[in-house]
Structure formats: structure tokens, C-alpha cells
Amino acid sequence: MEMNNIQAFFNRADAFASHNGMTITEVREGFARAEMDLQPYHMNGAGTVHGGALFTLADFAFAAASNSRGQLALSINSSISIFKGAKEGKLIAEAREISNSPKLGSFEASIRNEAGQLLASFQGMVYRKSVALESLLNESDR
Amino acid sequence: MEMNNIQAFFNRADAFASHNGMTITEVREGFARAEMDLQPYHMNGAGTVHGGALFTLADFAFAAASNSRGQLALSINSSISIFKGAKEGKLIAEAREISNSPKLGSFEASIRNEAGQLLASFQGMVYRKSVALESLLNESDR
Amino acid sequence: MEMNNIQAFFNRADAFASHNGMTITEVREGFARAEMDLQPYHMNGAGTVHGGALFTLADFAFAAASNSRGQLALSINSSISIFKGAKEGKLIAEAREISNSPKLGSFEASIRNEAGQLLASFQGMVYRKSVALESLLNESDR
Amino acid sequence: MEMNNIQAFFNRADAFASHNGMTITEVREGFARAEMDLQPYHMNGAGTVHGGALFTLADFAFAAASNSRGQLALSINSSISIFKGAKEGKLIAEAREISNSPKLGSFEASIRNEAGQLLASFQGMVYRKSVALESLLNESDR
Numbered sequence A, B, C, D: 001m002e003m004n005n006i007q008a009f010f011n012r013a014d015a016f017a018s019h020n021g022m023t024i025t026e027v028r029e030g031f032a033r034a035e036m037d038l039q040p041y042h043m044n045g046a047g048t049v050h051g052g053a054l055f056t057l058a059d060f061a062f063a064a065a066s067n068s069r070g071q072l073a074l075s076i077n078s079s080i081s082i083f084k085g086a087k088e089g090k091l092i093a094e095a096r097e098i099s100n101s102p103k104l105g106s107f108e109a110s111i112r113n114e115a116g117q118l119l120a121s122f123q124g125m126v127y128r129k130s131v132a133l134e135s136l137l138n139e140s141d142r
Helices: A002-013 A015-019 A050-064 A132-140 B003-013 B015-019 B051-066 B133-142 C003-013 C016-020 C051-066 C131-142 D002-012 D015-019 D051-066 D133-140
Strands: A022-028 A031-037 A070-082 A090-100 A104-113 A118-133 B022-028 B031-037 B073-080 B090-100 B104-112 B118-132 C022-028 C033-035 C071-082 C088-101 C104-113 C120-132 D022-028 D032-035 D071-082 D088-101 D104-113 D119-131
Touching: A002 A015, A002 A022, A002 A050, A002 A132, A015 A050, A022 A050, A050 A070, A050 A118, A050 B015, A050 B051, A050 B073, A050 C003, A050 C131, A050 D119, A070 A132, A070 B051, A070 C071, A070 D119, A090 A118, A090 B090, A090 D119, A118 A132, A118 D071, A118 D088, B003 B015, B003 B022, B003 B133, B015 B022, B015 B051, B022 B118, B022 C051, B031 B051, B031 C033, B031 D002, B051 B073, B051 B090, B051 B118, B051 D133, B073 B133, B073 C120, B090 B118, B090 B133, B090 C120, B104 C088, B118 C071, B118 C088, B118 C120, B133 D032, B133 D119, C003 C016, C003 C022, C003 C131, C016 C022, C016 C051, C016 D051, C022 C051, C022 D071, C033 D002, C051 C071, C051 C088, C051 C104, C051 C120, C051 D015, C051 D051, C071 C131, C071 D051, C120 C131, C120 D022, D002 D022, D002 D051, D015 D022, D015 D051, D022 D051, D032 D051, D051 D071, D051 D088, D051 D104, D071 D133, D088 D119, D119 D133
Parallel strands: none
Antiparallel strands: A022 A031, A031 A090, A070 A118, A070 B073, A090 A104, A104 A118, B022 B031, B031 B090, B073 B118, B090 B104, B104 B118, C022 C033, C033 C088, C071 C120, C071 D071, C088 C104, C104 C120, D022 D032, D032 D088, D071 D119, D088 D104, D104 D119
């Protein structure tokens, strides 16, 4: 399964990310980038980007990165620390693998604005299922 | 500021939660409950509820609970462990304060389905600003 | 393998816990309690109990609780939030299972002083190996 | 307060780190390194380095790094993911600041063996008190 196909799969099949204006813009082995242009619906009650929107953007990059080897990986644990708000512009999450074993994988992700300022830091761990991602890909093609 | 007003504020002013079909259904001092009826747009690429949707529901309850004393509280760190998926029905997140100091507060939240099964466990910490939540309330009334 | 044996195994075989004055005082299925009497060597540079000592006490209870079913379980991820210091007296950590599957288990633990005040809250996840704890028990009997 | 003094302070005043054979070998602004030579007392019941020993080493580096600006900083939240065990040799934890504000600081730390293999990844957040670290330094000089 090629990287282009994995990227296309996530952009087509991840309904929650699509509903919230998020796109995977790059996938390599153990790496992925997700982006969103901030909209009024991304804000919280204090008028800045919602922690759930930041988390979801990082989680989306994490999902693409952790599935980049073609084996289905599911998030079991993740955490986010939030340093700075944002009201407009593009936010970019980049997820990188820091450890890989047959059943578990560990990733970290940064979320930055277009000026390169760090808004949040994310860590995530996946459990790898004995299922090829391709089986989902074909399913969603039908 | 009364609990009814805090509940109404979050349901009116939290745009990301509204955009994703989430509602605060109860606020008490140090406690809040948020609910969502699962829709197709809550799903991930594997066809089960997105980790970002689970996180956002818990984070929404956490925000209402941590602001329930009327002082503005902002999330600085949170984590989620996911145990079980869901494809339909109502999900309920309940957040409870476990520690409170003048500047910091710590909360835990559970996410359950209608059968009461635990889908995910969430922990969050807030930093309390020297600002009354009421100042935001009035602003969003304008 | 009986609970008494599991408790005895951890108190005999966990060298780091012994070196730091920690004892398992109860093990039940999915639960364990660990205790330590604070000593000068448990303190940090600020003169209060070290975060590493709090973490280790909770982690020790977590290890006993997560191995209480007799299958070897190894910690893959854990977190601690610290609310309050302590300089003397007994500290008690209680770990409880909140989710269990064939390969993964999730636990939370509290750390309290003798007055019942919450000093810290801990969460941990284990990966279950296809190895009986008994194989370690026998090994350390030799 | 000079970096040499901060390093000396932590090596003299952190009783729990000393009791467990840990030393700060470098402090720079927003960075510190801690080391330990594995001993039998660092092991857990499964015969590999204890999660509490890994955590404490990273926490010690984190404490020195977060206090490197000379203002007292206390850990409020931290997490560790463990990827690999170790039975002997030297372990090295390096903590780096990733975000800094007047009241809060966020750090990440790696723990590696002498071959450079990543054993664990650590994240931590501190709350900065309005107290100079020097006040502790002088106190412990008496």
C-alpha cells in the first residue's frame, strides 16, 4: 500500500476530521502532517481555539503516521499540553514515531501556527492489530 | 453567577462543541456532564468513534466543571486512555474535581455509553486566571 | 497462584521498592495497596517528598494490581499529578483496575497520607505478556 | 545564581536521587542531564530496571532543567512511556524545555542507554513559585 493511498484513505474515510476542516498533507513512514484553517466553529467559550480541535488535529496526524506501515494501529493512550491559543490562520500538526515494536508504537506531535510558534505538544501510543490497513481501504472503496 | 447560567454559557458560547453535537446537561460545583448522540460525522477511518470526538466530549465536561466556581480556568494538560469503541447511541462524559488550589485544579472524567460501559478515561489540569467567568458571559451576550 | 504468594513475591523480588522502604500490604484481583514510612532519603531538594518516590510507590501498587491475575504485565505508560507535599508519616498508594482486555490493562492509583488527604493521582497502562507470573516466582525462589 | 551552583545544589540537596545513585552531570538554561550506573537495587520483580528508577532519573533531570533559571519550580504533572528494559550499564536522562511562561514550564526528557537506544520518553510540567531557588540553596548550606 503506497503512501499516497494512505493519505487519500485518511482524507476520505476520517469523517470527524473532514467535518472539522482537517486535511492530511503528507505521510511518510513513521511521519504525517495534518493542517486546518481556523474557522469560527473551532473556537471555545473563551474565544480561542478549542483544546478538542487541537487534540483532534494532532490525533489525526498521529493516526496517519502510526498507520503508515500499512498495519492497522489504534490509539490506546494520548496526552496533550497546551501552551498558547490561536484565533485565526493555519495550524499544522506533525507526528513522528519515537518507538516501534510489533504490537506497540509511540509517537509525539507538535502543533504550530504559521509563524512556527509551538501551541501544543502531544504524545500518543498505539496498539497494532493483526489486520492490514488495506482491508479498511478496500471496504471504504466499495 | 449561577450554575444554570454557567451551563447556558457553555452551550451557547462553545462553538466547537456545538459544531460537533455536544451539550452540557448538568453543572454542579466541581462537576459537569456532557452528552452527544453519535452521528456519522463522529467516526474515524476505522468506522468507530474518533478519539478526537471522545476527547472533545470529556474536555467539554472538564471545561464546565473547572469553571463551575465562576473563575476562568484554562486547560494546560490532559490525557485520555481509550478502551472501547462505539458506533451509535448516546455517549456521556462526567468530569469531577479531584484537587483544587487557588491557581491549579485537577479533574478526572469518564466516558460511558448508555449501557454504562466505560469507553475512555480522561484526566485534566487547569490553570486558574484572575478573571471572572462572568466577564466572558457578558461579552458573549452582546 | 494465590494472592498471598503474589504479595510475598513483590515484597521479596522488587529490589527498587525494597531499597526505598516500600511494602505491598494487600493484593486482591485488580487491586493492590503499597505503603512507605517517609524517611529523610525520600526528600527532594525543596525538602518535601520527591516526585520519584511518590511515583515509585504508586507504580509498585500498580505493578502488584496489574499482575494480580497471575499473567505477567509490564507498564507501558503512566502519568502522575502531584497536588500536595509531605515531610513525614506514612503514605499509602492504592491501585485499582479500570479496564481489562487480554493484552492491555488500565489502572488508576491514589496516594494519600494517614489523614486521608490526596497527595497525588496516578494512571497507568500495562501490556500483558503471554507468560505466567509464576515463572518469575519460581525463578526467584531458586 | 550560577549553573555550577545549581548543579552542585541538586547533587547535594536531592536526597532521594543520591539514595538511588543518580547524579546531575550538566545544567544549562532550560536543559539538564542526569546519569545513573545500574545497580541490583534498581531492578524490579521481573529483573529489569524499575519504572520508578527510570521515572526518578528523568524527573531529576527535569527538576534541574526547570530550576535552571533560578526561580523555584515544582512538578505538577508528568508522564512516562517505557519502550525497553535494561539490566546493567549507565543510563542517561536529558531534559529540555519546550515551553516557558512566567508561571508554567513544559519539558520533555529522553532516557537512553550508553549505546544511545531510547528506553523511555518523559514529559513534565512545572508551576513556578515566586521564590528564588537561592533561598533553598542558602538554607541547605547552613
